[in-house]
Amino acid sequence: MIQLTQIKKSFGRNEVLKGIDLTVKKGEVVAILGPSGSGKTTLLRCLNYLEKPNDGQITIDDFTVNCKRPDKKDIHTLRQKSAMVFQQYNLFKHKTAVENVMEGLVIVKKLPKDEARKKSAELLEKVGLGNKLDAYPSELSGGQQQRVGIARALALNPEVILFDEPTSALDPELVGEVLSVIRKIAKEGITMIIVTHEMGFAQDVANHVVFMDGGVIVEEGKPNEIFNYPKEERTKQFLKRIT
Numbered sequence: 001m002i003q004l005t006q007i008k009k010s011f012g013r014n015e016v017l018k019g020i021d022l023t024v025k026k027g028e029v030v031a032i033l034g035p036s037g038s039g040k041t042t043l044l045r046c047l048n049y050l051e052k053p054n055d056g057q058i059t060i061d062d063f064t065v066n067c068k069r070p071d072k073k074d075i076h077t078l079r080q081k082s083a084m085v086f087q088q089y090n091l092f093k094h095k096t097a098v099e100n101v102m103e104g105l106v107i108v109k110k111l112p113k114d115e116a117r118k119k120s121a122e123l124l125e126k127v128g129l130g131n132k133l134d135a136y137p138s139e140l141s142g143g144q145q146q147r148v149g150i151a152r153a154l155a156l157n158p159e160v161i162l163f164d165e166p167t168s169a170l171d172p173e174l175v176g177e178v179l180s181v182i183r184k185i186a187k188e189g190i191t192m193i194i195v196t197h198e199m200g201f202a203q204d205v206a207n208h209v210v211f212m213d214g215g216v217i218v219e220e221g222k223p224n225e226i227f228n229y230p231k232e233e234r235t236k237q238f239l240k241r242i243t
């Protein structure tokens with residue numbers, strides 16, 4: 001249901017993505033691993049046009065954007081098919097938890113406010129924050145803020161949720177609560193692409209693992225294949241360094 005074909009992205013002379021081909025099936029959880037600077041975040045951001053790819057093609061469902069000659073309308077449609085969970089949560093600081101989740105429902109989905117509030121409250125309940133609806137981000141821990149971020153992504157009912165290192169800004173003791181929420185929603189069959197350094201989590205929650213280095217996909221496969229029987233030397237070295 002998601003197909004990336006020859007996605008290329010440069011910043012100035014720095015070619016960060018050198019022609020990425022990737023297919024993600026509906027309901028699949030894909031973990032993207034790789035050393036810092038390998039292009040993982042850029043790839044995720046290209047998928048919903050937070051970064052503009054220089055070349056290639058992105059298909060989500062039956063909708064395709066030709067990145068060389070994208071139409072503004074196409075970009076808008078593509079963006080509505082995915083939701084991003086950011087490293088730094090990116091919540092509105094002057095809005096409460098429930099208002100943060102509602103925002104997309106009111107602005108993008110044009111839902112009446114009371115309906116949006118009700119749905120947002122249910123989603124916050126789902127991520128374990130039913131008692132924090134009216135709290136401001138400054139009153140929440142990092143783990144709680146990230147769970148608001150996840151509820152906000154879920155609210156948009158996207159085809160795919162993109163997680164950009166969702167636990168890397170958290171104190172170690174808060175990582176578990178966020179991973180367990182992601183695990184829970186993975187079980188519901190929502191398609192997800194997760195850039196992560198949490199190897200145990202990737203091994204456990206992903207159906208498909210992609211290893212990137214130097215702007216290319218070096219190797220991909222089932223978690224067991226990549227973690228226990230990596231074929232490529234670069235994958236072996238990476239796994240040796242971090243486990």
Ligand code: ADP
Pocket residue numbers: 011014016034035036037038039040041042043
């Ligand atoms: P990763 O997520 O694997 O750590 P990134 O996608 O964040 O890698 O970065 C890949 C490369 O792209 C790095 O060399 C980084 O400096 C560069 N890069 C990322 N974003 C920008 C940007 N907005 N402007 C210029 N260079 C960037």
